[in-house]
Amino acid sequence: MDNVMCSQADKFLGMVPYDWTMIVIVPVAKILFIIAVIIGLYTPLATLVERKLSAAMQDRIGPNRAYIIKVGGKPLTIFGLFHTMADALKMFTKEWTTPKSADKFLFYLAPVIGLVPALLTFAVIPFGPPIQVCDRVVPLQIASINVGVLFIFAVGSMGVYSAALAGWASNNKMALLGALRASAQSISYEITFGLTLVGLMMVFHTVRLDSMVAQQVDLLHWGVFLQPLALVLFFTAAMAENKRIPFDLPEGESEIVGYFVEYSSMGFGLFMTTEFIEMSAIAFLTTALFFGGYTVPTWVATDHSFAMWNVASELWPAAFFAIQMAAFFFKVTVLWLFQFVVRWALPRFRYDQLMRLGWRIMLPLSLANIAVTAIAILAADGDAAKGTEYVMMTGLVMIGLFVLSLFYSRKPRQSGDSGHGHDHGHDEQQATVAAAHH
Amino acid sequence: MGKIIKVRAQDAEVGAYEKAYLPEITKGIGITLRHVVKNLFGGDEKYTRTVSYPEEKVEYPVRFRGAHRLTPREDGAPRCVACFMCSTACPARCINIVAEESDDPNIEKRPKVFEIDELKCIFCGMCVEACPEDAIRMDTGEHVKPFTNRADAVYGKVDLLSMLGRTEKNGEQPVYRGAHEHRARQAPQHSPEGTLPVQDEQPEDAH
């Protein structure tokens, strides 16, 4: 930045007792940026993608009629872009009905409780490289706090209150069923969600997200290569937390409609917004944890490895910065879109399948992942390069283990079910029908 | 305790490969992605078969009859002679005719009002069958236009006359086969030997 400007700014800031730049102005600017990107860009885009991309997946055209102005006598529709606006407008202008017997306070509170933790997640995710403004280094992360990932768990698990309260406050049995399902599901997957990242914390020796990203400068040090199984488990658990298809049992549109059945207008809109925000949160988090965040790996011919593309000196720093930001948002967008694809590609789980996947497959695997990673790190005995190799090797072994465990977890109880008639309900392979006594 | 009937659920044939979820999930996602890519950038290879209706139209099959119309005489007046055959035949009772005297001395009556309520009509074609004058036809090949008002669904004489049949649309001259045409065609055959067949005069009870 211009030196004259900097000195002027310093002079001005020198008059105030504290460094307000770092305490107030910079964080507020970062918060506004993130809010603008998430609420202003990804969320409206999500409604559009949800309509248009899913249309393309299902061999439909999707909405394409809304327009505001006509150009040359033809309505200007821009691929149905205005449907996003129409959707938002509809949400805001519809009547907000409240059930007579609802607990009013909690009923209004529930959607907000869902929205806030979803947004708070972004506070600790670095979305760009640290930049230098005058003589200050500004990390592009709203809050670089010590607890890092743990903060995300703490805040993220608040989300379940939203569903639980919404279901309870509605005073509707379908809503309550949805809330029960949501609570059970969230709690089940919360454990895997947390445990999968323990391996990552051990590999990176930190829980701070900025330092995790900084350690992923080498392509081979990306979380996806060090902890491939953790990535699969983490992404699955995160999607289950977000209650989207194939884990949409709390919503279950076809049967119980779900915990937000009584919500209309923007109340429902907030739940939907939360869902979309959480999708971006998952994409942001996965990018930072497993895909090297904002780093751009390049092949270094001299030592035959990938390394951080450190061309800041050769290239105009602003361009380098722009490339890194673009890399980050590219990765985020790919992962974000991937969630839509998964949604429309996979059928739903049944509730017992969901629970079995959570408790019998994902939880043991995440524990095994921790154990194996620990052994690999111990075996490497502090040798960083060796450690990486070991951990990567164990990652592959773990993937194999994962596949095997899925194979064996299918039929949990084969023997012993004859002669124990009362036990049959446990096994969905055996449907038992009680008929007339002979 | 009741008698237990064991019903073994029939699973689809699943081997280790399917049970491992991940490969199958990847395959499913691959299929979805293929559809996305083809539908968005595929050009002619799209899976999407949607027709954007008002702009693009599917041509109806030739045997689709479509909405009714009243056929015109050479001077443009309806061929209808207000005989009420169609309205009598109509099972939906949706034809409303008001007759008036015709100016033409050869024609007794003509319709003052001829309305078909397209909301009530079941498109059975009875009216077409009943008409002795070939005055009402279902050969437009078009469906009834959408309307926002019930009154718009009642097609009057002008609406019915303004519609064209498939023949006219193809630029050909339509041939009408009403009672008039029959009379005209039979006229030159009224030669001395052209008397009516004898069979017609046989008594009905001759078996």
Ligand code: SF4
């Ligand atoms: S098509 Fe059938 S229902 Fe319709 S006007 Fe003719 S006779 Fe009536």
Ligand code: SF4
């Ligand atoms: S049957 Fe034919 S001629 Fe008779 S009223 Fe109907 S349209 Fe007119």
